Amino acid sequence: MPLLDAPCCVSSGDAAMAPAEAETLAKTLKALADPARLRIVSIIAAQDAGATCACDLQEPLGLSQPTVSHHTKVLVDAGILTREKRGTWAYFSLVPGALDRVAAAIAPRP
Amino acid sequence: MPLLDAPCCVSSGDAAMAPAEAETLAKTLKALADPARLRIVSIIAAQDAGATCACDLQEPLGLSQPTVSHHTKVLVDAGILTREKRGTWAYFSLVPGALDRVAAAIAPRP
Numbered sequence: 110m111p112l113l114d115a116p117c118c119v120s121s122g123d124a125a126m127a128p129a130e131a132e133t134l135a136k137t138l139k140a141l142a143d144p145a146r147l148r149i150v151s152i153i154a155a156q157d158a159g160a161t162c163a164c165d166l167q168e169p170l171g172l173s174q175p176t177v178s179h180h181t182k183v184l185v186d187a188g189i190l191t192r193e194k195r196g197t198w199a200y201f202s203l204v205p206g207a208l209d210r211v212a213a214a215i216a217p218r219p
Numbered sequence: 220m221p222l223l224d225a226p227c228c229v230s231s232g233d234a235a236m237a238p239a240e241a242e243t244l245a246k247t248l249k250a251l252a253d254p255a256r257l258r259i260v261s262i263i264a265a266q267d268a269g270a271t272c273a274c275d276l277q278e279p280l281g282l283s284q285p286t287v288s289h290h291t292k293v294l295v296d297a298g299i300l301t302r303e304k305r306g307t308w309a310y311f312s313l314v315p316g317a318l319d320r321v322a323a324a325i326a327p328r329p
Contacts, residue, residue, distance in 0.1 A: 124261060124262045124264075124265030124266075125258045125261050125262050125279050125280065126257055126258050126261035128254065128258070131254035131255075131257040131258050131261075132254050134254075134257055135251075135252050135253055135254045135257055136252075138248050138249075138251050138252035139248075139249075139252040141245075141248050141252075141325065142245050142246075142248035142249040142251075142252050143245055144238065144241035144242050144244075144245045145241075147236055147241040147244055147245055147248075148235045148236050148238070148241050151234060151235050151236035151241075152234045152235050154234075155234030156234075169235050170235065208325050208326035209326045211322075211325055211326065212321075212322035212323070212325045212326035213322070215251065215318050215321055215322045215325070216318040216319045216321065216322035
């Protein structure tokens with residue numbers, strides 16, 4: 110008899126994240142939700158200035174060039190990294206504010 | 220001739236997130252990377268105090284009780300929510316600090 114004992118008197122719908130926002134955030138989180146991609150982002154984020162060469166991602170992570178390319182493509186497509194070709198190598202930078210926006214969407218700061 | 224023109228002179232391995240930390244964070248992000256689960260978390264996070272009844276999640280999100288149960292179980296298993304049974308219904312609360320820790324791991328605050 111759920112209708113009799115249901116304490117469902119609080120209207121909580123207004124508090125819910127909007128469906129479109131939830132879809133977008135879920136896609137970005139899926140792009141980040143991989144150990145190799147988190148480690149790639151951490152290396153690129155640690156650069157004080159300038160871009161990180163794809164060649165500097167392979168050895169510390171123990172990944173092949175195709176694997177690094179796959180992961181960086183997912184992160185570029187998700188709007189987390191930008192990619193610039195210089196001669197033989199691709200160079201990657203964080204999209205300014207992208208990680209801050211994800212963090213703020215997960216845990217709004219006071 | 221990658222060996223000749225490679226600009227691979229920066230040791231970036233030290234900057235990489237540790238493998239175990241990346242594995243753990245990836246699992247938590249996977250749990251969050253779903254539109255319905257993000258909306259469930261947003262409703263529970265908006266409660267000023269106290270827990271949120273599962274019955275208050277179904278209607279605003281347009282989800283069945285089994286679907287809500289599935290999603291809340293994923294979030295409990297990921298350490299984001301706690302679950303408490305009260306009579307007919309389960310009540311959910313955020314694990315204190317859990318979302319802040321995820322946000323800080325994604326975008327460390329200065």
